[in-house]
Amino acid sequence: MEDFERQLRNALAPKEPPPSFEANVFAAIAAQRYARRVFWRWAAAIAAMILLATGLGVRHQREVRERASGEAAKARLQLALKITVTQLSRIQQTVQTSTEE
């Protein structure tokens, strides 16, 4: 019984940490901080690239849509002017013909 108590006392007795313990802890914290910093830098860079790509994509799509609308509007304008001038020309020809007669 006495032997058991002694063993227990020895086991629970406060022990001095080895001299390298503090340095190891600080080194581990620093490594962790560095890894976290590197991770966030990469995350920020990737997020910025995604944002930039999305922005450029949206702008390109808007430009494509605007160009398509513009070209369609131009074609409609040309059709409208073609009909207008054609009709005026026909009326002009009829007037000229009837004047000559």
Next chain:
Amino acid sequence: MIAIKTALIAWIALAPLGAQSLKLPASLDRLAAKASEVVDVTMDANLLQLAGRFLSDKDADDAKVKKLVDGLKGIYVRSFEFEKAGEYLDSDVEPIRAQLQAPAWSRIVGVRSVKSGENSEVYIKTENKKIGGLAILVTEPKQLTIVSIEGTIDPDQLSELGGHFGIPKVESDSQHKNSKGGKDE
């Protein structure tokens, strides 16, 4: 085109100020169902502005159209072609004629052919001694065409478009006389 231009200029000098834009009746849309071919162009100021942005200043043809479009507020075209005569009634066209009345509008040309049944009318309205609108109404037994242009229009610019974009070349009076017998005054 010269005769029309002369009539336009003469009318502008005498015409009163103030006018309202032509509204195409919704009943025209009903005709689309009966027509074999339909052209429906509706371009308000915003669309004209958009189209204008895609007309190049460097291209001579585009530049002409751009110059013309700069003063316009809207272009509306309805053209219906039917398989047989009698598909549309005078009552379909009357609401348009009713709007094209003095003092706002003035009919500068009216051509009626009893033989072909074609009836062509050109109306203009003036704003500040300039042409502020142009309306063309052509009724044929199998075809109906209505053109309404709002805004400042220069007839010279319109005639300059002839020969471009598939638009037939507009023959002036002198060219016409030359082609008839080489006489030009």
